[in-house]
Amino acid sequence: MNKQQIEVAVGAGLELLGEKSEVSIPAKLNDGVFLLKQLLIAIAQGQIGLTPTMQGKPEGVPDLPKQPGTPDPATRAAARKKRPKKK
Numbered sequence: 001m002n003k004q005q006i007e008v009a010v011g012a013g014l015e016l017l018g019e020k021s022e023v024s025i026p027a028k029l030n031d032g033v034f035l036l037k038q039l040l041i042a043i044a045q046g047q048i049g050l051t052p053t054m055q056g057k058p059e060g061v062p063d064l065p066k067q068p069g070t071p072d073p074a075t076r077a078a079a080r081k082k083r084p085k086k087k
Contacts, residue, residue, distance in 0.1 A: 006043075006050060013040045 001009070016023050017037045025033050042048040071079070 010040050010044050013037075014044065 013036070015021065017033060017040070039048065043050065
């Protein structure tokens, strides 16, 4: 996204969540909407900046350790073959 697209998105979000908005928000989303509004305000005021991020795992970052009890892919494939097919 470029700067103008971000400005349009932030402006639209603030308009949707503003005092004069006619959008009804379910009660279970009140906390999230409040935080989203605060985030949009901080972006609009320049208190929070957006930067592009890299896709994928950067070089030099180690793999996460395997969780104990997790079988390797070959063992999982063999177990799938043994299971009876559901009809």
